[in-house]
Amino acid sequence: MKILVINPNTSEEFNQKLDKAAKEYALPSTEVKVISPKSGPKSIEGIYDEALSVQGTIEVFLDWENEFDGFVVACYSDPLVVYALREITRKPVLGIAEASIHLACLLGNQFSIVTTNDRWAPLLREAVKKYGLEPRCASVRTTGLRVLDLEREGEGAVEKAIEREALAAVKEDGAEVICLGCAGMSGFDKILEQKLGVPVLDGFVCSLKLLELFQQYGLKHSKILTYAAPLSKELTGLSSRFSRVYSKNK
Amino acid sequence: MKILVINPNTSEEFNQKLDKAAKEYALPSTEVKVISPKSGPKSIEGIYDEALSVQGTIEVFLDWENEFDGFVVACYSDPLVVYALREITRKPVLGIAEASIHLACLLGNQFSIVTTNDRWAPLLREAVKKYGLEPRCASVRTTGLRVLDLEREGEGAVEKAIEREALAAVKEDGAEVICLGCAGMSGFDKILEQKLGVPVLDGFVCSLKLLELFQQYGLKHSKILTYAAPLSKELTGLSSRFSRVYSKNK
Amino acid sequence: MKILVINPNTSEEFNQKLDKAAKEYALPSTEVKVISPKSGPKSIEGIYDEALSVQGTIEVFLDWENEFDGFVVACYSDPLVVYALREITRKPVLGIAEASIHLACLLGNQFSIVTTNDRWAPLLREAVKKYGLEPRCASVRTTGLRVLDLEREGEGAVEKAIEREALAAVKEDGAEVICLGCAGMSGFDKILEQKLGVPVLDGFVCSLKLLELFQQYGLKHSKILTYAAPLSKELTGLSSRFSRVYSKNK
Amino acid sequence: MKILVINPNTSEEFNQKLDKAAKEYALPSTEVKVISPKSGPKSIEGIYDEALSVQGTIEVFLDWENEFDGFVVACYSDPLVVYALREITRKPVLGIAEASIHLACLLGNQFSIVTTNDRWAPLLREAVKKYGLEPRCASVRTTGLRVLDLEREGEGAVEKAIEREALAAVKEDGAEVICLGCAGMSGFDKILEQKLGVPVLDGFVCSLKLLELFQQYGLKHSKILTYAAPLSKELTGLSSRFSRVYSKNK
Amino acid sequence: MKILVINPNTSEEFNQKLDKAAKEYALPSTEVKVISPKSGPKSIEGIYDEALSVQGTIEVFLDWENEFDGFVVACYSDPLVVYALREITRKPVLGIAEASIHLACLLGNQFSIVTTNDRWAPLLREAVKKYGLEPRCASVRTTGLRVLDLEREGEGAVEKAIEREALAAVKEDGAEVICLGCAGMSGFDKILEQKLGVPVLDGFVCSLKLLELFQQYGLKHSKILTYAAPLSKELTGLSSRFSRVYSKNK
Amino acid sequence: MKILVINPNTSEEFNQKLDKAAKEYALPSTEVKVISPKSGPKSIEGIYDEALSVQGTIEVFLDWENEFDGFVVACYSDPLVVYALREITRKPVLGIAEASIHLACLLGNQFSIVTTNDRWAPLLREAVKKYGLEPRCASVRTTGLRVLDLEREGEGAVEKAIEREALAAVKEDGAEVICLGCAGMSGFDKILEQKLGVPVLDGFVCSLKLLELFQQYGLKHSKILTYAAPLSKELTGLSSRFSRVYSKNK
Structure with a gap:
C-alpha cells in the first residue's frame, strides 16, 4: 500500500518527524511519502494560516493522487481540505485529529487533547463537537x-510543558487517554505514555495505521451526500488541474 | 458606513441580486459594494468549491479592506474564510448563514433552512450545530x-420548489420561520413570506443590516482567543499582500 | 419608528438609565419612551418578583400598544411576559437577554453573562439553554x-464587582464577549469594554437596535404555533382590557 | 396530610375532575382541597392565559398556605408560578407536568405527551428540555x-382523539409510556391504559402521590440558590399580603 | 404490599442498614424483606464486581418473585440486572440511583451525587446521562x-468525608440537592441534611417509597419495546429456573 | 498476534461465521480462535439474555487469557462484560458495536445501524449515546x-429484510454508512455494500482489525479510573478463578 502524507505547512522539520514515525509504525508492505505544498505558511496556528494552505494542499494532492492508495492530511486543525479531498477522490483521506480522537475513545472513557497556542482550545472543542464526541472529551x-x-526550543522544555498539561488533564479533568494535538508533537507519544501511565496518541500514527486497516478491510469513504463528487462548473483564474477533477468524477 | 459584500463565487448574476437587495434595504447613509474574487468557482456547491474560493476571497478582502467599515461574505456555507478574515481585521465580518439563523431565533421558536442540492443538508446541520442553535432548528x-x-431556470420553477420545501418545513417539521439557504435566493424573501404567512429571511439582508447595527452601537468582533491576530510566520509562494497582514496586526 | 421600553420593575432610576442609553444609541428617527407598570416590585430579583410584575406589565402594554411600533421588555430574566405579549400583538417584542446573547454569538465564540445575586446563575443558564445557545456560553x-x-452603592464599588467577575469570565472561563446581565447595568458597557479589551453588551441597547433593524427589514414575529393569537375565553375578575385582546386578534 | 390543589384556571368542571381523582387515589389520611383563583382565565391554552393566571394563583396560595402541608399547581404548562411559590414557602409545591414526566421515566425508556392545541407542542418540548429529560421524550x-x-364535547370524541394520538406515539414514535398533557384529561388514564396496553399517567395523580411520598420521607424543596427566599423590597399597587411574604421568609 | 429488597452484594451489614431504613420509612401496611444473593462479591466497587453479582441476583429474584409485589435492587451502580428483571416480570423493579435522581430533580434545580471510590465518577456520570438527566447534575x-x-471505619470518619464532598458540591458546583451514591450510606441522609441545610436523599428509601406509590396508583413498567418479555430460547449449563421464565412470560 | 473471539452466546453457527470472516480479513500473522462460553443462552436478544451470558463469558476469558494478546466480545449489544474484562486485564478488549461505530464515523457524516428485533432500537440508541456518537447516528x-x-431462514429472506431497512436508512434517514447490528450478520457486509453503494461495516471485522492496529501501534486500554483493576474482596459461591484475578492485578 502506498500512503501520501500531506503536511499542509511548509516546515521540513515536521516532514522529518512524520517520516520517522512512519518508518517506525508502518507495515513493511506500506510505502509512505511525506510531502508539503509548494506554497503556504510555515506553520498552521489559526484559521488564516489554514486558509492559506488550502490551495497548495489540493494542488499537491492532485499532482500525486494517482500514485497513492490513501492520504493523510497531517494537521490537527480538522482541516477543511480533508472534506474537499473526500469529494474529489474515491480513495481514503484521513485527518489526524479525527483519527486519534476515535481511537482514544476505544481506549478509555474520557480523553483530553494537549495542543499549542490558546486559540486551539475553542477551535478544537468545536472540532470535537463536529465529530460528535464532545461527551467523551475531558478537556482541551x-x-x-x-x-x-x-x-526551535530545546525539546526538553516543550516536552515538559506538554507533560505538565497532560498531567493536569489526568489529575484535574478526569482524562484517561491523551491525544497530542499537533503534528509537530509526533514522536512524543510513547515517551509521555511512559511518564503518565496512560495511553498517549500521536494522531499521525493513528491515521497511518487506520489507512492500512481501511485497505485490508476494503473500506472507503461513502460517496453519497456529504462526500459526493463535486458538480462540474466554470473555474476562473485557477490552474486547469482543478477542473480536470470534474471530468474524472463523472 | 461603507460595506463590502464579497460574493465568494464568480457569478455576476449573484452580484446583481445582492446589489438589488442592498439598494432596497441599506440605510441611505450606507454605501454598499458587491464584488467577486478574481479567481474561483462560478458557484459554491460543496466543500471543494468552497476550498477553491478561499484564496481569492482573502485576496479581494486585502485589496479593499482599508476602504470599508464592514464585510459580508455572501455564501450560506458558513465559509471558513469568515473566520480567517476575523483574525486579520478589527472590522466586523459576517457570514449570511449565521446572520439569518440568529435573527430567525428572535422571530420564532423553531426555524428551518431551505437550500439547494442535497449535500447541504448534512453540512448546514453541522453549521447550525457549530453556531450552537441546533435545538432551535426544525429541519434543513x-x-x-x-x-x-x-x-438559469425560469425563476418560477425554482421559486416553486423552494416554496414546496418551505411549506413542508412549516406543515411537517414545525418551522415558524424560514431561512433562505443560498445567496442566490436573495430577493425571494418577501414574496415567499407573503405566500407562507411566516417570516422568511434573506441571509444577505440580515448580515447587511446587522453590520449597520454593529456600527451604530460600536460593536466589533472579540480579538482574544478564537479571532486573535495571526502569529507572524514565513509564507512561501504567496503574494506579499498575505504576509503584510502580520505587521499590520502587530 | 416609535419604541416602547417597558421596565417591568418600578424603579425610576432604572428608567433614567434606559432613557439615557436610548438617547445615546437610537437613530434620530426613532422615538423611545421608557415606562414602568403602575403596580409591581421595585426590582426583579427572582421568580416571585417576576410573577408579581406580570399583570402590570401586560396592562401597561395594552394601554400603549397602539401608539408604538416595537416593544422592549427591559428585564434580563427572560420574562414570561415577552412570550405572552408576542401572542397578543403582531408588532415585535424583544427581551434584553435574548437580544444580547444572540448578538454576542456574532462577535465571539464564547460569551459569559455577569449578573447580580446568585439565584440568577441557575436561572440564566436555563434561559440560555432555552434560547438554544448553551454550547456558546462560557459561564454565568x-x-x-x-x-x-x-x-444605591457608589457605582464605583458595583462596577468594580462586575469588572472582577467579567475579568474572571475572560481569564478563567474562556469568554470572548461579556453580556451585562441586568437592565440596571445599562451604561457600563463601553466603560467595561475599555477595561477588558473584549466586547461588552448592554442587552437594552441590543434590543433597541434590533427593533430598528426589524423595522427597516420589515421583520415581525411568526404568528403560527408558539406565538399564535390567544384563543378567546371567559376571564374572571380582570379588567376588560385583557379580554379586548381576543376580538382584536380574531 | 392536607394538600391544596390549585387549578390555576377558573373552570369548575376541572375542579370536579381533580376532586374525583383525588378521592380515588389519595391515602385515607390525606385531605385534599381543590380550588381556583378568584380571577383569571377559564382555561390555560397559551402563555397569555398563563400570565393572566399568575397573580390570582399566588393570591389563593397566600390565603391558604398556613392550613396545608403541600401544594399542587394543576396545569400541565410548567407554570412559572410553581417556581414563584417555591421561593416563598418551605412546603413542597409540585407541577403536574414535572411529576408525570419523572415517574414516566421510571416506567419505560421513552415517553410521549398527548395534549390539546398545537401551541403546546413547542412549549412542552421546551418544558421537557428544562426538566432535562429531552433524551427520554419520544414526542409531544x-x-x-x-x-x-x-x-363540552361528548367525552367519547375527545377521548378518541387522545387515543388516536397516543397510539401513534406508541406505534410511530417509540413511546413506551404516555403522559396525559392537560389537567382536564384527569380520569382518562386507566381507561386509555386498558386500550393501549402501556402505562398512562395522569399528572395530577402523580403530583398528589408524590406529595404524600415527600411527607412520608420528610422531603422538602431545597432553599438555596434557585428557590431561595425572595429578597425584601418595595411593592407598588399590590395587596399587602404579597409583601407579608418577605417578613415571613426572613 | 410486600417489597423484596435485593442487595446484590453479600454484605450482611448492608442488609441491616437497609432493614433499619425500611423500618423507619415504610408504611405500616408495607412488609419489607432484605436479601442478598447466595453467590457474588462482598461489595460492588466496579463493573467486574457487578458482573459477578448478576447471576446470583437473578436467582434470588426468581426464587422469591411470586411472594412479593415490588422489587428494589439496592446498588447505586445502575445495575444491568434491573433491566433484565423488568423483562421477566410484570411487577415493578427499581434501582436506587434512578429513584433518588428523579426525586432530587423535583426538589431542586441541580443535584450532585456523593459516592465512594473514584471509578464511580465516570460510571455514574454515564448512568445520569442514560437516565437523561445530565443537564440537572452539578457533579459526581x-x-x-x-x-x-x-x-469498617469509625462511621464518623466516613461521614466526615461524605460531608466534605457534599459541602463542596453545594459551595463549588452549585448543587441544591445531594444524592448519597451508595446503598451503604443508608441512614446518613437526615444527619447530613441537618448539617448542610439542603435535601439529602437515600436512594434506597426513595425506591421503597416509589414502589408504594406505584402500588397505590397502580403503576407498572411498560412491557413493550425495552422491557418486553424475553424471547424463548435454549439455555445451556444453567439451572432450569432460568428457562421457566420463558413459559411464564408467554 | 493471537486474538480470542468470545461469542457470548452458544450458537455454533455464529462461531462458524465469525471464523470465516476472521480467515478472510485477519493478517497472515494473526491467529484467531472463536469460542463460546460453556453456559448461557443460544442467542442474545435482550438484557435478560445478556445477563445470563455474563458469568460464562468471564469464565471463558479467564481460562484463555494468558494465551492471547487481544479479545473480541462478539455481541452487538454493548455488553457489560467488555467493561468488566477491561478491569481485569491489561490486554485490549473490544466490543463489536463500538468498533464499527467509530470506524463508520471516519467513512461518512451519518451512519445507521440495522439490527434484528425491535427491542434493540432503544437499547442501541442508548449504546450510541454512551459512546458519545449520537449526533452522528441517522437511525437504528x-x-x-x-x-x-x-x-434458520433461507439467508435470502433475512438478507432481503436487512437490505430493505438499510436502503430506507440511506434514502429516508440520511445514512451515508451502514453498520450491521448483529454478530450473526457477519459475512453480509460486502454483499450489501455492493447493492447499496455505501460502505457497510461488519463490527466483528472492525474489532479484529482494530486489535491488530492496537498491537502494531502498541495501544492498550487506560488503566486509571474507569478500567482500573478491581479492588480485592471476598467472593461467595463462585469458582476460585474469579478471585485469582485480584492477586494478579495487584
Whole structure:
C-alpha cells in the first residue's frame, strides 16, 4: 500500500518527524511519502494560516493522487481540505485529529487533547463537537507555546510543558487517554505514555495505521451526500488541474 | 458606513441580486459594494468549491479592506474564510448563514433552512450545530436544484420548489420561520413570506443590516482567543499582500 | 419608528438609565419612551418578583400598544411576559437577554453573562439553554450584589464587582464577549469594554437596535404555533382590557 | 396530610375532575382541597392565559398556605408560578407536568405527551428540555382540540382523539409510556391504559402521590440558590399580603 | 404490599442498614424483606464486581418473585440486572440511583451525587446521562473511600468525608440537592441534611417509597419495546429456573 | 498476534461465521480462535439474555487469557462484560458495536445501524449515546426478525429484510454508512455494500482489525479510573478463578 502524507505547512522539520514515525509504525508492505505544498505558511496556528494552505494542499494532492492508495492530511486543525479531498477522490483521506480522537475513545472513557497556542482550545472543542464526541472529551489544554517552538526550543522544555498539561488533564479533568494535538508533537507519544501511565496518541500514527486497516478491510469513504463528487462548473483564474477533477468524477 | 459584500463565487448574476437587495434595504447613509474574487468557482456547491474560493476571497478582502467599515461574505456555507478574515481585521465580518439563523431565533421558536442540492443538508446541520442553535432548528430542507439553476431556470420553477420545501418545513417539521439557504435566493424573501404567512429571511439582508447595527452601537468582533491576530510566520509562494497582514496586526 | 421600553420593575432610576442609553444609541428617527407598570416590585430579583410584575406589565402594554411600533421588555430574566405579549400583538417584542446573547454569538465564540445575586446563575443558564445557545456560553457569573445596589452603592464599588467577575469570565472561563446581565447595568458597557479589551453588551441597547433593524427589514414575529393569537375565553375578575385582546386578534 | 390543589384556571368542571381523582387515589389520611383563583382565565391554552393566571394563583396560595402541608399547581404548562411559590414557602409545591414526566421515566425508556392545541407542542418540548429529560421524550403530540372541549364535547370524541394520538406515539414514535398533557384529561388514564396496553399517567395523580411520598420521607424543596427566599423590597399597587411574604421568609 | 429488597452484594451489614431504613420509612401496611444473593462479591466497587453479582441476583429474584409485589435492587451502580428483571416480570423493579435522581430533580434545580471510590465518577456520570438527566447534575463527587469502609471505619470518619464532598458540591458546583451514591450510606441522609441545610436523599428509601406509590396508583413498567418479555430460547449449563421464565412470560 | 473471539452466546453457527470472516480479513500473522462460553443462552436478544451470558463469558476469558494478546466480545449489544474484562486485564478488549461505530464515523457524516428485533432500537440508541456518537447516528432500524433466523431462514429472506431497512436508512434517514447490528450478520457486509453503494461495516471485522492496529501501534486500554483493576474482596459461591484475578492485578 502506498500512503501520501500531506503536511499542509511548509516546515521540513515536521516532514522529518512524520517520516520517522512512519518508518517506525508502518507495515513493511506500506510505502509512505511525506510531502508539503509548494506554497503556504510555515506553520498552521489559526484559521488564516489554514486558509492559506488550502490551495497548495489540493494542488499537491492532485499532482500525486494517482500514485497513492490513501492520504493523510497531517494537521490537527480538522482541516477543511480533508472534506474537499473526500469529494474529489474515491480513495481514503484521513485527518489526524479525527483519527486519534476515535481511537482514544476505544481506549478509555474520557480523553483530553494537549495542543499549542490558546486559540486551539475553542477551535478544537468545536472540532470535537463536529465529530460528535464532545461527551467523551475531558478537556482541551494548551501549552501556550507556538507550533514552531516544537523545533526551535530545546525539546526538553516543550516536552515538559506538554507533560505538565497532560498531567493536569489526568489529575484535574478526569482524562484517561491523551491525544497530542499537533503534528509537530509526533514522536512524543510513547515517551509521555511512559511518564503518565496512560495511553498517549500521536494522531499521525493513528491515521497511518487506520489507512492500512481501511485497505485490508476494503473500506472507503461513502460517496453519497456529504462526500459526493463535486458538480462540474466554470473555474476562473485557477490552474486547469482543478477542473480536470470534474471530468474524472463523472 | 461603507460595506463590502464579497460574493465568494464568480457569478455576476449573484452580484446583481445582492446589489438589488442592498439598494432596497441599506440605510441611505450606507454605501454598499458587491464584488467577486478574481479567481474561483462560478458557484459554491460543496466543500471543494468552497476550498477553491478561499484564496481569492482573502485576496479581494486585502485589496479593499482599508476602504470599508464592514464585510459580508455572501455564501450560506458558513465559509471558513469568515473566520480567517476575523483574525486579520478589527472590522466586523459576517457570514449570511449565521446572520439569518440568529435573527430567525428572535422571530420564532423553531426555524428551518431551505437550500439547494442535497449535500447541504448534512453540512448546514453541522453549521447550525457549530453556531450552537441546533435545538432551535426544525429541519434543513433541499430542493435538489443546483445553485446556478437559481438563474438559469425560469425563476418560477425554482421559486416553486423552494416554496414546496418551505411549506413542508412549516406543515411537517414545525418551522415558524424560514431561512433562505443560498445567496442566490436573495430577493425571494418577501414574496415567499407573503405566500407562507411566516417570516422568511434573506441571509444577505440580515448580515447587511446587522453590520449597520454593529456600527451604530460600536460593536466589533472579540480579538482574544478564537479571532486573535495571526502569529507572524514565513509564507512561501504567496503574494506579499498575505504576509503584510502580520505587521499590520502587530 | 416609535419604541416602547417597558421596565417591568418600578424603579425610576432604572428608567433614567434606559432613557439615557436610548438617547445615546437610537437613530434620530426613532422615538423611545421608557415606562414602568403602575403596580409591581421595585426590582426583579427572582421568580416571585417576576410573577408579581406580570399583570402590570401586560396592562401597561395594552394601554400603549397602539401608539408604538416595537416593544422592549427591559428585564434580563427572560420574562414570561415577552412570550405572552408576542401572542397578543403582531408588532415585535424583544427581551434584553435574548437580544444580547444572540448578538454576542456574532462577535465571539464564547460569551459569559455577569449578573447580580446568585439565584440568577441557575436561572440564566436555563434561559440560555432555552434560547438554544448553551454550547456558546462560557459561564454565568454573579457579583452577589443586589439589583438596587446598582443605584444605591457608589457605582464605583458595583462596577468594580462586575469588572472582577467579567475579568474572571475572560481569564478563567474562556469568554470572548461579556453580556451585562441586568437592565440596571445599562451604561457600563463601553466603560467595561475599555477595561477588558473584549466586547461588552448592554442587552437594552441590543434590543433597541434590533427593533430598528426589524423595522427597516420589515421583520415581525411568526404568528403560527408558539406565538399564535390567544384563543378567546371567559376571564374572571380582570379588567376588560385583557379580554379586548381576543376580538382584536380574531 | 392536607394538600391544596390549585387549578390555576377558573373552570369548575376541572375542579370536579381533580376532586374525583383525588378521592380515588389519595391515602385515607390525606385531605385534599381543590380550588381556583378568584380571577383569571377559564382555561390555560397559551402563555397569555398563563400570565393572566399568575397573580390570582399566588393570591389563593397566600390565603391558604398556613392550613396545608403541600401544594399542587394543576396545569400541565410548567407554570412559572410553581417556581414563584417555591421561593416563598418551605412546603413542597409540585407541577403536574414535572411529576408525570419523572415517574414516566421510571416506567419505560421513552415517553410521549398527548395534549390539546398545537401551541403546546413547542412549549412542552421546551418544558421537557428544562426538566432535562429531552433524551427520554419520544414526542409531544396534540389533538388539535381546545382545553374546554374536554368538557363540552361528548367525552367519547375527545377521548378518541387522545387515543388516536397516543397510539401513534406508541406505534410511530417509540413511546413506551404516555403522559396525559392537560389537567382536564384527569380520569382518562386507566381507561386509555386498558386500550393501549402501556402505562398512562395522569399528572395530577402523580403530583398528589408524590406529595404524600415527600411527607412520608420528610422531603422538602431545597432553599438555596434557585428557590431561595425572595429578597425584601418595595411593592407598588399590590395587596399587602404579597409583601407579608418577605417578613415571613426572613 | 410486600417489597423484596435485593442487595446484590453479600454484605450482611448492608442488609441491616437497609432493614433499619425500611423500618423507619415504610408504611405500616408495607412488609419489607432484605436479601442478598447466595453467590457474588462482598461489595460492588466496579463493573467486574457487578458482573459477578448478576447471576446470583437473578436467582434470588426468581426464587422469591411470586411472594412479593415490588422489587428494589439496592446498588447505586445502575445495575444491568434491573433491566433484565423488568423483562421477566410484570411487577415493578427499581434501582436506587434512578429513584433518588428523579426525586432530587423535583426538589431542586441541580443535584450532585456523593459516592465512594473514584471509578464511580465516570460510571455514574454515564448512568445520569442514560437516565437523561445530565443537564440537572452539578457533579459526581467521590470520597476515595472503599464501600466496605462504610462499615469498617469509625462511621464518623466516613461521614466526615461524605460531608466534605457534599459541602463542596453545594459551595463549588452549585448543587441544591445531594444524592448519597451508595446503598451503604443508608441512614446518613437526615444527619447530613441537618448539617448542610439542603435535601439529602437515600436512594434506597426513595425506591421503597416509589414502589408504594406505584402500588397505590397502580403503576407498572411498560412491557413493550425495552422491557418486553424475553424471547424463548435454549439455555445451556444453567439451572432450569432460568428457562421457566420463558413459559411464564408467554 | 493471537486474538480470542468470545461469542457470548452458544450458537455454533455464529462461531462458524465469525471464523470465516476472521480467515478472510485477519493478517497472515494473526491467529484467531472463536469460542463460546460453556453456559448461557443460544442467542442474545435482550438484557435478560445478556445477563445470563455474563458469568460464562468471564469464565471463558479467564481460562484463555494468558494465551492471547487481544479479545473480541462478539455481541452487538454493548455488553457489560467488555467493561468488566477491561478491569481485569491489561490486554485490549473490544466490543463489536463500538468498533464499527467509530470506524463508520471516519467513512461518512451519518451512519445507521440495522439490527434484528425491535427491542434493540432503544437499547442501541442508548449504546450510541454512551459512546458519545449520537449526533452522528441517522437511525437504528430493526428487521423485526429474530437473531437465530439469521441461520434458520433461507439467508435470502433475512438478507432481503436487512437490505430493505438499510436502503430506507440511506434514502429516508440520511445514512451515508451502514453498520450491521448483529454478530450473526457477519459475512453480509460486502454483499450489501455492493447493492447499496455505501460502505457497510461488519463490527466483528472492525474489532479484529482494530486489535491488530492496537498491537502494531502498541495501544492498550487506560488503566486509571474507569478500567482500573478491581479492588480485592471476598467472593461467595463462585469458582476460585474469579478471585485469582485480584492477586494478579495487584
